[in-house]
Structures are given as structure tokens and as C-alpha cells.
Amino acid sequence: MESVTDPALVRKNCSVHVETTELTDVRVFRPVPHRDDRGLFTRTFEAGQFDEHVGATGILAADFLQDSQSRSRRGVVRGMHGRASPGEAKLVRCAHGAIYDVLVDIRRESPTFGRKQAFRLDDVDFAHLYVPPGFLHGFQALTESADVCYRIDREHDPTADIAVAHDDPRLAISWPLPVSLISERDAAAGSWTALLERL
Numbered sequence: 374m375e376s377v378t379d380p381a382l383v384r385k386n387c388s389v390h391v392e393t394t395e396l397t398d399v400r401v402f403r404p405v406p407h408r409d410d411r412g413l414f415t416r417t418f419e420a421g422q423f424d425e426h427v428g429a430t431g432i433l434a435a436d437f438l439q440d441s442q443s444r445s446r447r448g449v450v451r452g453m454h455g456r457a458s459p460g461e462a463k464l465v466r467c468a469h470g471a472i473y474d475v476l477v478d479i480r481r482e483s484p485t486f487g488r489k490q491a492f493r494l495d496d497v498d499f500a501h502l503y504v505p506p507g508f509l510h511g512f513q514a515l516t517e518s519a520d521v522c523y524r525i526d527r528e529h530d531p532t533a534d535i536a537v538a539h540d541d542p543r544l545a546i547s548w549p550l551p552v553s554l555i556s557e558r559d560a561a562a563g564s565w566t567a568l569l570e571r572l
């Protein structure tokens with residue numbers, strides 16, 4: 374096993390830029406990988422840094438209970454999914470390939486309620502998207518195969534699932550590719566109008 378003793382190299386390996394977004398409380402963690410002739414090294418999660426930048430919103434690194442991963446073919450859309458109150462926090466990254474990731478704020482008390490924002494997540498810059506409780510989330514695979522990793526703060530409860538159709542005209546999401554496939558569940562998802570009545 375190789376040990377790293379150069380302090381400058383250790384700092385480089387741990388460097389992460391944290392960005393605010395147009396959506397209240399959403400953050401992008403953008404690591405700066407160390408690259409050399411062997412390939413690269415990057416840190417995918419650091420609890421202290423997460424707590425420093427997100428903890429004030431009420432979610433701490435220690436709250437995460439479950440890691441999941443999905444694999445999707447090019448053009449596949451998964452979404453738009455959410456959880457009923459109190460919701461679910463997630464940290465999302467694309468470990469392989471690239472995705473077009475979309476969030477919609479469904480927190481009625483939020484200054485960005487009803488607004489959406491899209492993000493590109495890929496295996497080039499390894500950005501992680503922090504999604505607070507109270508958002509719809511969905512993505513489209515942009516590459517032949519895309520692996521998406523989710524770190525979630527509560528166990529899945531199917532009775533709390535909510536969903537809005539990926540092509541709902543009120544959301545007006547401009548997916549970058551023709552949609553090649555969606556699940557039966559997503560095909561049966563409700564409308565934004567119906568969700569507003571439920572919230």
C-alpha cells in the first residue's frame with residue numbers, strides 16, 4: 374500500500390469547492406481530483422466539510438443511513454420523484470458517465486417554491502449535488518451508460534413516495550435527449566397540479 378506523506382499533496386487530494394445554486398439550500402460539492410500518470414484520486418465524501426456547509430439547514434453527515442446506486446442507458450429518464458413530508462435529503466453523484474439532473478423545489482415556505490434547476494453530473498469533474506428534503510428529483514442518462522450514486526438520510530418508505538410526470542407541461546423540463554425509456558411507475562406519475570393539491 375502506498376502512503377502519501379507530502380502535505381501539499383494531501384491538501385490537493387482533499388480540495389473541494391462548494392457552490393450555492395439558484396435553489397434555496399441546494400449545494401454543489403465540486404472536488405478537485407489529484408491526477409497523475411496512474412489516473413486520479415478524489416474524495417467522494419467528507420463528513421466535516423458536509424456539516425460545515427449544510428449543517429445549518431438541519432441535516433448532518435451522521436443522518437445519512439443508506440447508499441444506493443442505479444445504472445441507466447442513454448436517454449433513460451428516472452423521475453420526477455420525491456417524498457411526502459418530512460421528505461428526504463440526498464447527496465447525488467454520477468460515478469460513471471454523465472447525467473442531466475433536475476430539481477424542483479416543492480417546499481411551500483421556500484422562496485424558490487415551484488422553481489427548477491438543472492445540473493450536469495459526470496465522471497469528469499465528480500460534482501456531488503446536495504438535495505434537501507422537499508424537492509422533486511429526476512435525471513436523464515446522457516452517455517451509453519450512467520451510474521448514479523445516492524446517499525440518503527432515511528430508509529425508503531413506499532407509502533411516502535410522490536411523483537410528477539417527467540413531461541408535465543407545468544414543469545416544462547427540457548430534457549436534452551429524446552426520452553428512450555421510463556418505468557411503468559413513472560409513466561403513471563401524476564401532474565404538478567395534482568401534487569400542489571396534496572402539498
